[in-house]
Structures are given as structure tokens and as C-alpha cells.
Amino acid sequence: MTVILASGLFPTTLHALQYLREADFIACCDGAANACVAAGFHPDVIVGDGDSIAPEVAATFADRIVRISEQETNDLSKTFHHCLKLGRRDEYVILGATGRREDHALANLALLMDYAEEHREVIMVSDFGTFYPCRDTKRLTVGVGQEISIWNFGASYFSAEGLQYPLYDFTKLWQGTLNVATRPDIAVHAKGTFLLYVAQPD
Amino acid sequence: MTVILASGLFPTTLHALQYLREADFIACCDGAANACVAAGFHPDVIVGDGDSIAPEVAATFADRIVRISEQETNDLSKTFHHCLKLGRRDEYVILGATGRREDHALANLALLMDYAEEHREVIMVSDFGTFYPCRDTKRLTVGVGQEISIWNFGASYFSAEGLQYPLYDFTKLWQGTLNVATRPDIAVHAKGTFLLYVAQPD
CATH class of the missing domain: 3.40.50.10240 (Thiamin pyrophosphokinase, catalytic domain)
Structure with missing residues (x-):
């Protein structure tokens, strides 16, 4: 590494x-x-x-x-x-x-x-957290209850598995923030590039 | 205030x-x-x-x-x-x-x-600095040599007075960062909204 x-x-x-x-x-x-x-x-x-x-x-x-x-x-x-x-x-x-x-x-x-x-x-x-640059589908193992934020860098067709709030094709930098993992294996699907953030628990 | x-x-x-x-x-x-x-x-x-x-x-x-x-x-x-x-x-x-x-x-x-x-x-x-949300023209009094950053939130026709590097219609979040004031009265012109940052001198 x-x-x-x-x-x-x-x-x-x-x-x-x-x-x-x-x-x-x-x-x-x-x-x-x-x-x-x-x-x-x-x-x-x-x-x-x-x-x-x-x-x-x-x-x-x-x-x-x-x-x-x-x-x-x-x-x-x-x-x-x-x-x-x-x-x-x-x-x-x-x-x-x-x-x-x-x-x-x-x-x-x-x-x-x-x-x-x-x-x-x-x-x-x-x-405070970890940023993962992503393209198309991103799968991650996280803690249940961990806060997850997503910023859209031109992607579309967003959907998710294991997140509390539904995703959509965000156009503003605040719209995808502060989602929550409802299970340890999460996945975010989109077509294009986006940035995913997993907040470190306090 | x-x-x-x-x-x-x-x-x-x-x-x-x-x-x-x-x-x-x-x-x-x-x-x-x-x-x-x-x-x-x-x-x-x-x-x-x-x-x-x-x-x-x-x-x-x-x-x-x-x-x-x-x-x-x-x-x-x-x-x-x-x-x-x-x-x-x-x-x-x-x-x-x-x-x-x-x-x-x-x-x-x-x-x-x-x-x-x-x-x-x-x-x-x-x-570390001050953020000014702007629309169209923004005039500011700053210190010569102060670092100025600009993020484009959908504006076009960018130009500037009193900045070291020429502006253009930025599409990425890093492209307008780390400009420098060459005189105390600066102006940024555009059509639309942008975010201007004046870094606090160290």
C-alpha cells in the first residue's frame, strides 16, 4: 500500500x-x-x-x-x-x-x-471518514448505522441496496449526503462516476 | 449582523x-x-x-x-x-x-x-477563509497576494479584474482554485451563480 x-x-x-x-x-x-x-x-x-x-x-x-x-x-x-x-x-x-x-x-x-x-x-x-471514487456499481462492507454520503459527478440511474433513503440522480452537492447503512453489505448502482463517503463513527 | x-x-x-x-x-x-x-x-x-x-x-x-x-x-x-x-x-x-x-x-x-x-x-x-455566494458580478476589496478560489455553480462567461490567472467557464471543482489577487479591488464577472473564496493569510 x-x-x-x-x-x-x-x-x-x-x-x-x-x-x-x-x-x-x-x-x-x-x-x-x-x-x-x-x-x-x-x-x-x-x-x-x-x-x-x-x-x-x-x-x-x-x-x-x-x-x-x-x-x-x-x-x-x-x-x-x-x-x-x-x-x-x-x-x-x-x-x-x-x-x-x-x-x-x-x-x-x-x-x-x-x-x-x-x-x-x-x-x-x-x-472523519473515507472517500471512495466510484464508477457504475460500488459494493462496500460497512457498519450498520454508518452514515454514507454520495456526490454525483455526472452519473445517472442511481439506485442502492442497504441504504435507508432512496437515491436519485442528484444535481446538488447536498442532496446525497447523510444516508445511513441499514446492513453491512451495501451497494450503490449508477451509470457514470460518483464519490462515496463513509463517515467514521464518533 | x-x-x-x-x-x-x-x-x-x-x-x-x-x-x-x-x-x-x-x-x-x-x-x-x-x-x-x-x-x-x-x-x-x-x-x-x-x-x-x-x-x-x-x-x-x-x-x-x-x-x-x-x-x-x-x-x-x-x-x-x-x-x-x-x-x-x-x-x-x-x-x-x-x-x-x-x-x-x-x-x-x-x-x-x-x-x-x-x-x-x-x-x-x-x-481559513471566507466564502461569498455570488451571482453575475462580484466586487471585493482584498489584500494584494491573497489567494482567491472560484467554484462554478452553473455560470458562464467568466472574466476577472485584478486576478493573476485568467478565468474561464470551469467545469471541475479544482479548476478555479488558487488564483491570486494582484490588486486590492478585484471583480469577477459571469452570468449565473458561483462561489468565491478568499483565503485568510497565514
């Missing part, structure tokens, strides 16, 4: 930190390396324009800093594409992508939909 | 807290009253299903709790509509709408676009 750590809120829950503990490869977006090292994890690569890396982190991991200064994409995209370029084809888990600047978070969520077209297995995990 | 406090991240910056200090009326979404009271502010009304209000807060402010248990809208919408029903027509500032559960934050941002159709002056403020 490849973990990509972005510069939003560093994970603090056991569930989210578990991905860092079990990672085979940790790629940090620029200054995210600081929090990564402070938490006791060693980045395998640090990608970005290099202007946010703390001097002591830059010195310790100088051999694995990849400086990409172009301004067309953000640090998360630079890091994701660098991992693909390294040939990594395992499951990608993106951490730290939300939780501070809302514009970064929204951009990262939209980019996740793009990444899913380039790599089959990529999810985004925060202290 | 009417402040509506939702149950996301309670504001901590001087800039965001200033709205609570200067509020003429503070409306709390259910459990948000707990953080409000803990920070030394007195809610004028507490709206929601009442299940998240701490017992001591519920006891102290029992005379101003408005219980609305219907499940069709969220606590923010219940509170917003209650303020309108009270006849408040001043500027509305929504705080605490982002910063924890991402599904709540996304729903609240989408709902902000709806609220702007019902009430002319409504913005959303967090520790």
Missing part, C-alpha cells in the same frame, strides 16, 4: 494512522513531510517545490526530495503522478487532503475523481 | 471570532451551542432536534431552545430559516460550517448557494 500524505490536517485517529503504520511506501507532499517526521514516520519520497520543508527534515531526507516547481498542478497531483512514474501499482491511500484550507480540500476531492481514472485503487482517508 | 454557528470547527482566529463579538444576534445549530457557551458567548436562539445540547447549556438557555425534529433538512438550514422567520434581514455570517466531517462541510457549502437565493447578504467564515 502506498500512502500519499498531503498538507491538510495530519491524521490523529487510530483508524487513519493505521494506514501510515502499514504503508509500504510513504510519499509526502512538500511540507507534509514535517508532520510525518514529527509523528515518527519516515517518508520514502518528498515531492513538491520544496519551499515548505523544514531545514532539519530537508537535511535528513535530502536524498529523497524530488523538486517539481511547475505551477500548473498542486503538490498532491505532483506526488500522485510521481508515485505512478515510480511504477507503484498497489493501493493508494491519500491522507491529510482535507481539514484546513477549504479550497485545497475541495480541489483535492475533485482531483481524486481524476486520479481514479488513472489508477484503479485510490481512496482518501481523514479523521 | 446575525451570526449562525454550526457544529463544525469552532472559530479560533481573531478574524473569525470578531464576528461573534460583534454579532447582534447569535443563532446556534443544536450542539454548537455548547462550544458557543464554553467560549463565553450567549446564544440568542438554539435551533435543532435538541439531542446534542449539553444538559447544563439546555438548562441555562431553556427559554430560547427551538426544537425542530424533522429530518428533511439539516440543523444549519433549520437555523437559517428560523432566523428568516424571526424577521432578521441584516447581514448573516455563518461560522463553524466546515472543519470536521467533510460531508457536512460540502453540504453546507452547497446549501449556502441556496440560502443566497433567499437572503441577499449571507457569507460563510472559517479560520
Whole structure:
């Protein structure tokens, strides 16, 4: 499993930190390396324009800093594409992508939909939940009562199994939020792409 | 000015807290009253299903709790509509709408676009920036160098004055993010509705 750590809120829950503990490869977006090292994890690569890396982190991991200064994409995209370029084809888990600047978070969520077209297995995990970019049918094992949200990125013909409220072809970003799993095996069916979120129980 | 406090991240910056200090009326979404009271502010009304209000807060402010248990809208919408029903027509500032559960934050941002159709002056403020729902032309005074993001909610014919990167008719949620103000008086022109964000300087 490849973990990509972005510069939003560093994970603090056991569930989210578990991905860092079990990672085979940790790629940090620029200054995210600081929090990564402070938490006791060693980045395998640090990608970005290099202007946010703390001097002591830059010195310790100088051999694995990849400086990409172009301004067309953000640090998360630079890091994701660098991992693909390294040939990594395992499951990608993106951490730290939300939780501070809302514009970064929204951009990262939209980019996740793009990444899913380039790599089959990529999810985004925060202290508060997990985002799964989906196409057509998505089946998941969850907890009964877990809150599930769905955002439509151009899909139609929505239907679901194991969700409390019926789905329809949502046109607004709030319409598919706060559904509830009524059984552990849920499925969402649609034609096209959508984003599914499983909220972490409190 | 009417402040509506939702149950996301309670504001901590001087800039965001200033709205609570200067509020003429503070409306709390259910459990948000707990953080409000803990920070030394007195809610004028507490709206929601009442299940998240701490017992001591519920006891102290029992005379101003408005219980609305219907499940069709969220606590923010219940509170917003209650303020309108009270006849408040001043500027509305929504705080605490982002910063924890991402599904709540996304729903609240989408709902902000709806609220702007019902009430002319409504913005959303967090520790990290300010959201302005816009229609057609939006003029703002900002700091030179401040980061500006724009999300398109169905508008077209985008153009701008005082922004570093040219605008176009964005179709994806990341495309209008991370622009930069090149002068203090900026203007965004479009036909239709969009959401503008001014990031708070670090």
C-alpha cells in the first residue's frame, strides 16, 4: 500500500494512522513531510517545490526530495503522478487532503475523481471518514448505522441496496449526503462516476 | 449582523471570532451551542432536534431552545430559516460550517448557494477563509497576494479584474482554485451563480 500524505490536517485517529503504520511506501507532499517526521514516520519520497520543508527534515531526507516547481498542478497531483512514474501499482491511500484550507480540500476531492481514472485503487482517508471514487456499481462492507454520503459527478440511474433513503440522480452537492447503512453489505448502482463517503463513527 | 454557528470547527482566529463579538444576534445549530457557551458567548436562539445540547447549556438557555425534529433538512438550514422567520434581514455570517466531517462541510457549502437565493447578504467564515455566494458580478476589496478560489455553480462567461490567472467557464471543482489577487479591488464577472473564496493569510 502506498500512502500519499498531503498538507491538510495530519491524521490523529487510530483508524487513519493505521494506514501510515502499514504503508509500504510513504510519499509526502512538500511540507507534509514535517508532520510525518514529527509523528515518527519516515517518508520514502518528498515531492513538491520544496519551499515548505523544514531545514532539519530537508537535511535528513535530502536524498529523497524530488523538486517539481511547475505551477500548473498542486503538490498532491505532483506526488500522485510521481508515485505512478515510480511504477507503484498497489493501493493508494491519500491522507491529510482535507481539514484546513477549504479550497485545497475541495480541489483535492475533485482531483481524486481524476486520479481514479488513472489508477484503479485510490481512496482518501481523514479523521472523519473515507472517500471512495466510484464508477457504475460500488459494493462496500460497512457498519450498520454508518452514515454514507454520495456526490454525483455526472452519473445517472442511481439506485442502492442497504441504504435507508432512496437515491436519485442528484444535481446538488447536498442532496446525497447523510444516508445511513441499514446492513453491512451495501451497494450503490449508477451509470457514470460518483464519490462515496463513509463517515467514521464518533 | 446575525451570526449562525454550526457544529463544525469552532472559530479560533481573531478574524473569525470578531464576528461573534460583534454579532447582534447569535443563532446556534443544536450542539454548537455548547462550544458557543464554553467560549463565553450567549446564544440568542438554539435551533435543532435538541439531542446534542449539553444538559447544563439546555438548562441555562431553556427559554430560547427551538426544537425542530424533522429530518428533511439539516440543523444549519433549520437555523437559517428560523432566523428568516424571526424577521432578521441584516447581514448573516455563518461560522463553524466546515472543519470536521467533510460531508457536512460540502453540504453546507452547497446549501449556502441556496440560502443566497433567499437572503441577499449571507457569507460563510472559517479560520481559513471566507466564502461569498455570488451571482453575475462580484466586487471585493482584498489584500494584494491573497489567494482567491472560484467554484462554478452553473455560470458562464467568466472574466476577472485584478486576478493573476485568467478565468474561464470551469467545469471541475479544482479548476478555479488558487488564483491570486494582484490588486486590492478585484471583480469577477459571469452570468449565473458561483462561489468565491478568499483565503485568510497565514
